[in-house]
Amino acid sequence: MEDQTSTGQGQLTGLKVVEFAHVVAGPLAGGMLADQGADVVHVEPPGSGDAARGMGPRRDGVPLWFKVAGRNKRSVTLDLHHEEGREVARELIAWADVVIVTLRAGRLRAWGLDWEAVHALNPSAILLQISGFGATSSRADAPGFGKMGEARSGVVHLTGFPEGPPVHTGFSHGDAVTGLMGAFAVLAALHRRDTDPDSFDGEWIDLALFEPLYRLVEWQIIAYDQLGTAPERAGNQLAVAPAAVINTYRSADGDWLTVTSATNRSVRNVVRLLGLPDEEFATVEQQHAGRERLDAALREWVAARPAAECLAAFERAEVVASRVFTAADIVADPVYAEREDIITVDDPDLGPVRMQSVIPRFHRSPGAVWRTGPALGADNALVYGEWLGIDGGRLAKLEAEGVI
Secondary structure, X not given: OOOOOOOOOXXXXXXXEEEEOOOOHHHXXXXXXXXXXXXXXXXXXXXXXXXXXXXXXXXXXXXXXXXXXXOOOXXXXXXXXXXXXXXXXXXXXXXXXXXXEOOOHHHHHHHOOOHHHHHHHOOOOEEEEEEOOOOOOOOOOOOXXXXXXXXXXXXXXXXXXXXXXXXXXXXXXXXXHHHHHHHHHHHHHHHHHHHOOOOOOOEEEEEEOOHHHXXXXXXXXXXXXXXXOOOOOOHHHOOOOOOOOEEEEEOOOOOEEEEEOOOHHHHHHHHHHHOOOHHHHOOHHHHHHOHHHHHHHHHHHHHOOOHHHHHHHHHHOOOEEEEOOXXXXXXXXXXXXXXXXXXXXXXXXXXXXXXXXXXXXXXOOOOOOOXXXXXXXXXXXXXXXXXXXXXXXHHHHHHHOOOO
16 A cells, blocks of 8 residues: 655645645646645545546556656545535635635635635635636636646747747646746745734635746836837747847757857857957947857857767857757756756556656755655545544545545
């Protein structure tokens, strides 16, 4: 039987979280908390479970994605279509410090998972509500997925080459950043709860899927407001680049390298490496005026040399550059190994599996990965019986009626 005891270590040990949230954004927020030691209860419908359980690539018929997405969590089954199920949900809310929901506003109200209901049940609870368009918009009941959020944020419009279509990144970017910002917001609310308990009256965090990425592109709105033009796609050079050198270049042996600069000095390092006249690129204004010349010269220089030779020369010249990594490169890279960023975890279905370690790293009280994504309902007895104190007779009745 799988070990039912977590490591009990990390910055958030003792924090109690329940998530009525599926697929990516909400569960990632809970996952970030779970990695740091929080007790996170992932609520799933009996039988089918979270849709993420069946997503992504498989090995020998076993889906891989949920092994990471569900790690360090407790899985319980609960059918919220039943009143008895909603009663158990209320008990979970009363138990929790943090409640995470991703259902549409109307369904939240119908099932008693909206802010007013949660706050009435547990006045000190922090509710993280993630939705496509936000709880206060006219589209609060509209469905939404991360790619929609990416498109609305402005990020997709900025990504790609000028002559080509807008491009989404190759993973669930909008969902993932929303989950990360959701975890940050929960910690901000917890800080206020712990430092100002007398005035703390719970907190409602309301995140739309487009808002975190929109916030991170700090310059797009002020540029449009002050200049009257919207930033456009610029390939790998960026619409608003920190300095005159930033692009990807293909080496003589076919590898792609990224070379970037952020200061006057870093650009001049490139100029000297290429043997261009230093006095013609002495100022930021000169560097930006000569941007196309620099880019063409660097492209030609890289194309004439193998990647290893380029990278060695860049390092000697203090030019910041990197090979564009694949997953295979990541697994083989010494810096990833030195940082212990890839760990091996035993999984009951797959045996030893490698995945990301807990990030960010705390040196004094680090988080840890103590389990991969659990089997559906693996923690019903622990959570309902031991944590909520539901007696055996009631549990048996709930199971017989298909509520859990």
